[in-house]
Amino acid sequence: MNKxxxxxxxxxxxLLTSGCKKEEKAIIPRLKNCxxxxxxxxxxxxxxxxxxxxxxxxxIGSPGILFSYQNGKVSRSTxxxxxxxxxxxxxxxxxxxxxxxxxxxxLVYSKPFSPYLVMQTEDPDSPTxxxxxxDGRLKAIIRRDQSAVHYSYQDDMIKEVNLxxxxxxxxxxxxxxxxxxxxxxxxxxLNYYRLKEILFQDYDNNPNPFKGLFHLPGAFFRAFxxxxxxxxxxxxxxxxxxxxxxxxxxxxxxxxxxxNEAGYPMFGEYE
Numbered sequence: 001m002n003k004x005x006x007x008x009x010x011x012x013x014x015l016l017t018s019g020c021k022k023e024e025k026a027i028i029p030r031l032k033n034c035x036x037x038x039x040x041x042x043x044x045x046x047x048x049x050x051x052x053x054x055x056x057x058x059x060i061g062s063p064g065i066l067f068s069y070q071n072g073k074v075s076r077s078t079x080x081x082x083x084x085x086x087x088x089x090x091x092x093x094x095x096x097x098x099x100x101x102x103x104x105x106x107l108v109y110s111k112p113f114s115p116y117l118v119m120q121t122e123d124p125d126s127p128t129x130x131x132x133x134x135d136g137r138l139k140a141i142i143r144r145d146q147s148a149v150h151y152s153y154q155d156d157m158i159k160e161v162n163l164x165x166x167x168x169x170x171x172x173x174x175x176x177x178x179x180x181x182x183x184x185x186x187x188x189x190l191n192y193y194r195l196k197e198i199l200f201q202d203y204d205n206n207p208n209p210f211k212g213l214f215h216l217p218g219a220f221f222r223a224f225x226x227x228x229x230x231x232x233x234x235x236x237x238x239x240x241x242x243x244x245x246x247x248x249x250x251x252x253x254x255x256x257x258x259x260n261e262a263g264y265p266m267f268g269e270y271e
Contacts, residue, residue, distance in 0.1 A: 033063030039218025176226035
C-alpha cells in the first residue's frame with residue numbers, strides 16, 4: 001500500500017470514528033411515562049389556585065402520565081386533572097393533552113374539558129399557550145380564559161408578573177436550580193397579611209429530563225432547574241401587622257428516585 005492510500009485509509013477511519021461519537025452524543029434519553037409522585041400540580045399557574053386535588057388511588061405507584069412523541073417532541077400526554085362534578089379536581093388517567101408546536105410557543109389542548117377556575121370564563125376549545133424566548137427560557141403562560149402571567153429575569157431571580165403589572169410570585173435560584181418561591185398577599189384595610197413559601201431542596205447532581213418542558217403536566221417546577229430536587233417544603237404564615245408572621249401550615253414531602261446507567265432519574269421508563 002503506497003503512502004497516498006495509507007493516508008486515505010487513516011482519514012476514513014477518523015471520519016467514521018468522529019461520526020460515531022456525534023451519533024452517541026445525539027442520543028438523549030426521553031421519558032415514555034412518569035410517576036405522579038415525581039410531579040407537582042398544586043401551585044402550577046396553569047391551574048390557577050386549585051382548592052383541592054385528589055388522586056385516583058389506582059395511579060399511586062404506577063406510571064400515571066404517558067408520553068407520545070412526534071419529530072422528537074411530546075405530541076400527546078395522557079393523564080392529568082379532571083373535575084369530578086363540581087367538586088375537587090381529580091388526578092386521573094382519563095384526560096389528555098394534545099401539543100401543537102409553533103414559533104417559540106407550545107399550544108396545549110386539554111380534553112375532555114375540565115374547568116380550572118370558573119366554567120363560564122373558559123373556552124374548552126382554547127389552548128393553554130406557553131411562550132418561550134429563543135434561548136428556551138419561559139416567557140409567558142396564557143390561560144384558557146386569556147388571563148396570563150409573564151416572567152421577568154433578574155440575575156438569580158425570576159418575577160412572575162400578572163396582566164396588571166403586579167408581582168404574583170418571586171422565584172429564587174442557586175447553581176442553576178430553583179430553590180425557593182415566595183408569594184405574599186397584602187390586605188392592609190383588613191389588617192391581614194399572608195406569606196407562602198415553597199422550598200425545593202436536596203438536589204442531586206444528575207441531568208433533569210424535564211428541563212425547559214414547562215408545558216408538560218405537573219412538570220412546571222421541575223422545568224426550571226438543571227438538576228432534580230428530591231424534597232419540597234411548603235410553609236404558610238399570617239400576620240396582622242406585616243412584621244410579625246406566625247406559621248399556620250407546613251408540609252414536607254420527599255421523592256427520591258433511583259437512576260439509570262446514563263445518570264437520569266427514574267421518574268418513569270425511558271425510551
